[in-house]
Amino acid sequence: MGKKKILVTGGAGFIGGNFVQYMVNKYPQYDIYNLDLLTYAGDLTKHIDIETKENYRFVKADIADRDTINVLFEKEQFDYVIHFAAESHVDRSITDPGVFVKTNVLGTQVLLDASRKINVTKFVHVSTDEVYGELDFDPTTFFTEETPINPSSPYSASKASSDLIVHSYFETYDLPINITRCSNNYGPYHFPEKLIPLTISRVLNNQKVPVYGDGKNVRDWLHVIDHCSAIDLVLHEGVKGEVYNIGGHNERTNLEVVKTIIKHLNKSENLIEFVDDRLGHDKRYAIDPTKLEKLGWIPKYNFDSGIIDTINWYLDNFEWWEKILSADYQNYFKKQYNLN
Known part of the structure; x- marks a missing residue:
């Protein structure tokens, strides 16, 4: 009997890329297949250390x-x-929703059909807490697996649609699935258009850091390695058909996150520039991960330690993110935020 074969879609992206490395190194008894289209956010240089391994x-x-x-x-x-592949940047979904529907909805359905034909042992669909919509600022309220889906952006609507399709294949065809919904991830290899790496790169270059609205929107931050360990657990121990929320209990306002980075890098808060708020900008996300914790998940990172590790990673890997900040990306940035 041969090795188990695991297909990871979107394995050249941020979360999928970290998961591929995690699995290749942890499970030499599995053959890990990384499937990716290598769009603007796809990058294979992060896999230099594993690309010669026999199980990759x-x-x-x-x-x-x-x-x-x-x-x-x-x-x-x-x-x-393990299905990560998705268009995932909310701002881009507002300017071009069609690409998100094609990849996130149709692409998921294509994978489900193919999985059903060969009778896969498990299909894990990696989703987002954004499908739940927004919470108010009451710190005692959290998303649970029973929270109704109520997406606000074309991105989250496309992910909610794919969640429903995945669930329907369990109900209709008895396809063994799990759906995971995570809070905001951060950590190594995060694409520089997202809040934390964007802030780090611009602060290091003494450039203005755009903050939407008043910066009071709240997000629950999850270190990407903790996310990888959670998906690993769901893959092996998750009950067929169940949804599992993955959250870090690390709530911060966007402004707090930016100020934390600026302070650690010994720069001035004068670099902060408030810009027009994002359309349909959700006020707050926060996850109750009790169900996953009962399955045995224990996160390794809290935000205070994780953000320092992440900043140091970007300091140590300057060449990686500097190459991404190309002329094409700078043109996108200027158009999106009206900043240089």
Whole structure:
């Protein structure tokens, strides 16, 4: 009997990329397949240390390309599918919603069909707490797995749609699935358009840091390695058909996050520049991870230690993120925030 085969979609992105490394190093008895289309946020240089390992494979493909996906699944006969691949930046979903519907909804359905044909052992769909909409600022309220879906942006609506499709394949076809919904991730290899790496890179270059609105929007921050360990647990121990929320109990306002980074880098808060608020900007996200904790999950990081580790990682890996901050990205940034 051969090795178990695990397909990770979106494994050149931020969370999927960290998960690929986590699994390749932890489970030499599994063959890990990294499938990614290598769009603007996809990057394989992060996998230099594992690309020569015997249990790692890379496949370039579009999850919405049904013919290619079907051929791949028939050939490899995957045991497990961990589905990260998604368009994920809310701002981009506001300017171009169609791409999000194609990748996040149609692409997920293509993967589900292919998984059903070969009878995969488990299909884990990685989603987001943004499908729940927003919470008020009452610190005693949290998202649970029973919170109704109520998305606010084209991005979160596309993820909510894919969640419902995944669940329907469990109800209709008895496909063994789990859905995970995480809070905001941070850590190594985070694409520089997201809040934390954007702030780090701009502060280091003494550039203005854009903060939407008054900066009081609250997010629950989860270190990406804690997220990886949670998905690992759900893959192996999750009850078929169940949803698991993954949160860090690390709530901070966006302004607090930016100020923390500025303070650690010994820069001035004069770098902060408030910009027009994002359309449909949710006030607060916060997750109750009790269900996952009962399954055995224990996060390693709190935000105070995790953010320092993350800042230091960006200081140590200057070349990686500097290459990404190309002319094309600078043009996008200027258009999005009206800043240089």
